[in-house]
Amino acid sequence: MTTSTGRCLCGAVTFTATPRRGMHACHCDTCRRLSGGVLFSVDCGDSVKVTGEVATYASSDWAVRQFCPTCGTGLFWRSNDGTTTMVSAQAFDDPAAFALEDEFCIESKPATYALAGERPRLTTDELYARFAPPQD
DSSP, rough: OOOOEEEEESOEEEEEEEEOOEEEEEEEHHHHHHSOOEEEEEOOTTEEEEEEEEEEESSSSSEEEETTTTTTOOOEEEESSSSOOHHHHGGGGGGHHHHHEEEOOGGOOOTTTTOSOOOBBHHHHHHHHHHSSSOO
């Protein structure tokens, strides 16, 4: 796998990461509010190395969102167990390197847009089954 680089808008936060696969599109309410639209991200596992300070917001019981405290650029979704970091695709220096692989939370997608092409489209329940901790 190839290591990729990226940064926030102002350059105060830079990172290197090794993407596991292609790009994902999330339509959940949280991602849409965070990004102002569809959030495109790339799963980089635990390979992300950050230079600079990030601010952290606990957005669920199993993950945090991280962003640049200077310019506000949303950069990372990290699972609390540290095994998964989804990096905002547009924060990479070469976002065109990632093909759109699948879509998440498809039932939350507004009717005002649709992404062209055939690909897996997971529901919120299917997505949570991947990331949410088991319920006791």
